[in-house]
Amino acid sequence: xxxxxxxxxxxxxxxxxxxxxxxxxxxxxxxxxxxxxxxxxxxxxxxxxxxxxxxxxxxxxxxxxxxxxxxxxxxxxxxxxxxxxxxxxxxxxxxxxxxxxxxxxxxxxxxxxxxxxxxxxxxxxxxxxxxxxxxxxxxxxxxxxxxxxxxxxxxxxxxxxxxxxxxxxxxxxxxxxxxxxxxxxxxxxxxxxxxxxxxxxxxxxxxxxxxxxxxxxxxxxxxxxxxxxxxxxxxxxxxxxxxxxxxxxxxxxxxxxxxxxxxxxxxxxxxxxxxxxxxxxxxxxxxxxxxxxxxxxxxxxxxxxxxxxxxxxxxxxxxxxxxxxxxxxxxxxxxxxxxxxxxxxxxxxxxxxxxxxxxxxxxxxxxxxxxxxxxxxxxxxxxxxxxxxxxxxxxxxxxxxxxxxxxxxxxxxxxxxxxxxxxxxxxxxxxxxxxxxxxxxxxxxxxxxxxxxxxxxxxxxxxxxxxxxxxxxxxxxxxxxxx
DNA sequence: ATGTTC
Numbered sequence: 001x002x003x004x005x006x007x008x009x010x011x012x013x014x015x016x017x018x019x020x021x022x023x024x025x026x027x028x029x030x031x032x033x034x035x036x037x038x039x040x041x042x043x044x045x046x047x048x049x050x051x052x053x054x055x056x057x058x059x060x061x062x063x064x065x066x067x068x069x070x071x072x073x074x075x076x077x078x079x080x081x082x083x084x085x086x087x088x089x090x091x092x093x094x095x096x097x098x099x100x101x102x103x104x105x106x107x108x109x110x111x112x113x114x115x116x117x118x119x120x121x122x123x124x125x126x127x128x129x130x131x132x133x134x135x136x137x138x139x140x141x142x143x144x145x146x147x148x149x150x151x152x153x154x155x156x157x158x159x160x161x162x163x164x165x166x167x168x169x170x171x172x173x174x175x176x177x178x179x180x181x182x183x184x185x186x187x188x189x190x191x192x193x194x195x196x197x198x199x200x201x202x203x204x205x206x207x208x209x210x211x212x213x214x215x216x217x218x219x220x221x222x223x224x225x226x227x228x229x230x231x232x233x234x235x236x237x238x239x240x241x242x243x244x245x246x247x248x249x250x251x252x253x254x255x256x257x258x259x260x261x262x263x264x265x266x267x268x269x270x271x272x273x274x275x276x277x278x279x280x281x282x283x284x285x286x287x288x289x290x291x292x293x294x295x296x297x298x299x300x301x302x303x304x305x306x307x308x309x310x311x312x313x314x315x316x317x318x319x320x321x322x323x324x325x326x327x328x329x330x331x332x333x334x335x336x337x338x339x340x341x342x343x344x345x346x347x348x349x350x351x352x353x354x355x356x357x358x359x360x361x362x363x364x365x366x367x368x369x370x371x372x373x374x375x376x377x378x379x380x381x382x383x384x385x386x387x388x389x390x391x392x393x394x395x396x397x398x399x400x401x402x403x404x405x406x407x408x409x410x411x412x413x414x415x416x417x418x419x420x421x422x423x424x425x426x427x428x429x430x431x432x433x434x435x436x437x438x439x440x441x442x443x444x445x446x447x448x449x450x451x452x453x454x455x456x457x458x459x460x461x462x463x464x465x466x467x468x469x470x471x472x473x474x475x476x477x478x479x480x481x482x483x
Numbered sequence: 484a485t486g487t488t489c
Contacts, residue, residue, distance in 0.1 A: 246485085
């Protein structure tokens with residue numbers, strides 16, 4: 001087990017594990033943590049998993065972990081690993097089971113005071129229009145051909161169906177559609193699971209939240225995003241549902257043979273991978289991109305449903321209002337990107353698992369509205385606590401592969417949380433603190449108890465202190481919809 | 484996270 005004295009302290013917000021720590025490490029590991037969060041991380045296997053990632057063929061210095069890190073399947077949630085393209089490897093476990101799990105934020109022009117007495121109705125309407133829960137199905141049942149179109153087109157598919165605007169797409173990572181998706185590389189079983197789940201929320205830590213903009217930290221960036229203090233905002237946190245989960249399951253199994261065929265030495269079988277330039281690696285990439293596009297489309301359709309709920313509730317209110325997209329960004333994804341390494345451009349596959357892309361100002365991928373300020377980073381907190389809007393910086397580009405944190409990060413396992421907390425009691429406590437809660441499952445609610453998570457404000461303070469993101473706004477929840 | 488031990 002690694003001990004705190006095995007790490008080098010770089011600053012109050014940054015630590016390093018040198019590659020000399022273990023013989024099979026190819027590169028160092030950088031941890032963006034305070035001493036307190038480092039001590040929390042030492043309680044599980046997340047740091048060991050980051051060290052294991054530093055042994056991957058083609059990995060480029062450094063492997064990075066974020067302050068919200070915790071143990072995951074083969075690779076820490078909160079981890080970032082860049083591998084040379086196309087000579088390095090790609091690993092499904094370093095992207096996650098919920099491919100393109102991510103967050104979408106919409107900002108309204110409705111002041112909290114004007115909406116207060118309608119919040120209960122709004123919670124009901126959101127709960128009604130946005131199906132949630134494990135295995136939940138939506139109103140859309142796709143044919144195989146339509147599902148293939150969703151895989152290729154992502155959120156653009158929703159535009160064709162009248163459920164998106166061009167502006168929604170512009171304010172979505174990659175305009176809501178990754179190139180290179182190929183539904184022919186997706187199993188029939190995954191497609192079966194995906195056909196009826198488009199436009200559904202799912203369960204676990206996924207949620208739809210109505211927040212009030214509580215505090216602005218960067219006026220210029222907030223203005224560019226249309227965020228105003230005291231106004232309502234809508235946050236959607238979900239991913240690719242059973243579709244992406246099945247694709248990950250399929251390829252974790254599939255790629256075991258590639259590990260043998262290409263003679264890859266792995267410290268942990270769960271870190272299964274394949275060379276990016278192998279047929280196995282390319283097939284996974286094409287399937288992973290299909291799931292990513294499904295998730296972009298899923299969040300787009302959920303936003304469409306949510307707008308219908310707002311329209312229904314505020315129709316007779318006499319209010320003039322808008323609900324415009326701020327941004328949509330993934331935190332579980334593999335992306336082929338060009339980064340500057342030692343003064344040279346290098347093409348890499350950036351694995352982000354529980355880490356949010358955080359491109360700095362001027363990046364060509366950003367929409368014009370955000371080029372001057374940097375990319376919006378959307379950080380959901382644990383249930384009932386704050387959520388944050390941040391922006392990417394020059395430092396995130398230079399030091400963390402254009403990435404930052406993604407949320408609060410668990411400290412207790414789901415099983416432990418279910419034992420320690422009661423869903424009914426949590427719901428009552430949230431309601432008493434003025435948050436309207438709609439939850440499908442009380443045991444699911446217990447798993448998401450805020451006490452099972454780190455303090456999101458402390459996580460944000462750390463990335464902000466380290467310089468790999470800048471604070472824009474803090475949001476406070478008033479409605480929480482859970483599966 | 485997940486038709487939560489296909």
